[in-house]
Amino acid sequence: MNNDKELITKKELLIETGISYGQLYRWKREGVIPDEWFIKRSSFTGQETYFKRKQILERIEIVKELRSKHSLEDLAKILSPDISEKIFLIDELKKIDEISSGILVSIKEVYDKKDFSLKEIVVFICVSKLQSECSLDVKQTSDILSDIKSCIADINNLDFKMIILKLSDRLGTILYSSDKEIVISNELSVLAKYNLKEISEAVILKYREEKLHYFDEE
């Protein structure tokens, strides 16, 4: 067993999950398991491949569960979606339970448009959670939406974590790559922390059958 409990070697993974080399590498090729999840490190036999234990075991579980319902190509789109590719229409926001009706006014105010990308949907879900957990008023909700809007403009995937910070009565956002750690000054209090990737996967899996515009085939 590998000493580092957060990591699992490839051999341990194959034994623990019962999948074969062929399956693992086919899933990698099809984009169901991202290339960057294969962590290479030197070992006494040359080189060993490791994975983040929790992340890879959860992914394999999902793939095994959905494999009979979806093709690998579909699964890759569900699990690693191209976030620039498709849109949700404004009316469909009401069908997403995780977006509270209370923030729709702020969304309309901050985003003056009728269609939204997946990354925006994920942001709305985060802000909905934040609003209910921290009892934000409309102004604070609009301010934080506006702050995040500028923050997410340049990201082209959702492998990020988002932290909402508070300094006296002002709120701010930090977005950082999932594999990085950040240190926050004691002056700032952390209001909430969200994993955008996990939220996006959950949303896609939950609403895939709901006939939302996002899932229309080309």
Add this chain to the structure above:
Amino acid sequence: MMSSSNFGAGQSEYTGEYKKVRAAGSVKVFDCNIEDLFMSGDVNITNSNITKARVIGCVNAEKVVFDQGDILGHFTSTGICKAQIMHIAGVLNAEYFDAQILTDSKHFKNDKNATTVWSGNIKATTFESYHNFKVGPDCNFKNIINMNKILSGDKIYCNNLISFSSIVTDLINADNIYITSVAGTKVKQIEGEYVWIGRQLPRHERITNIPKTLKNLIICKIRKIKKVEVDTIEADVIDIDYVKATKISGEIVNVGNNCIVDVVEYSKDLNLSKKAIVKSVVKL
């Protein structure tokens, strides 16, 4: 009504249905059905179906479906263009080009040292390579048959790879990988379901049935047999001969006469030739 044949020189335009078009110069083809197009020069084809095209020069195609094409020169495809069989010797720039069988053309010889690099979104069920070819990140080939010269690329991803010539790459990831032991093949990592490396291609249905222009893969001759150099091979079934490798791992592993391997790992079954040189064996 279909025109039986048409000849043009200089600047010419075609629309409608034609059995044969022979042209030279600058040609525009739009909303056309042409059974046989043979031309040299610059041709712009839009919204058309071409049964057989042979062009030397520069082709700009937009929303065109070819049954069979043979192009020497520069092929640019915009919108979605499709082909059953397409041979392209030269440059291909594609917004989205999808072929059943695509080749870099055995019909023409190019500069020995030149490497073909195609750009854009290029999709093919089978790609046959006859020249030095670099597989780009947007090339989406289900099957790759490497017939001649050197196939390269940072990563080669496909379902089936069959190689009769040299490959130089960091990574091959495919379900079925068949590599004949030819001088010049160097691969850092090979990963997949089934990996065969040796002299004479086995008669396996999974490769004999793939679409291709070649009648028979089994009789393809190989020259200059030499050990394939690989760092690691990982697959469910590994069947190798003429391989020098650092580490191979699989469920069922067959190591043949002419192999030198530092570490062999297996989980179900191992066959080691007495003449193979293997430093260490690990049962997983």
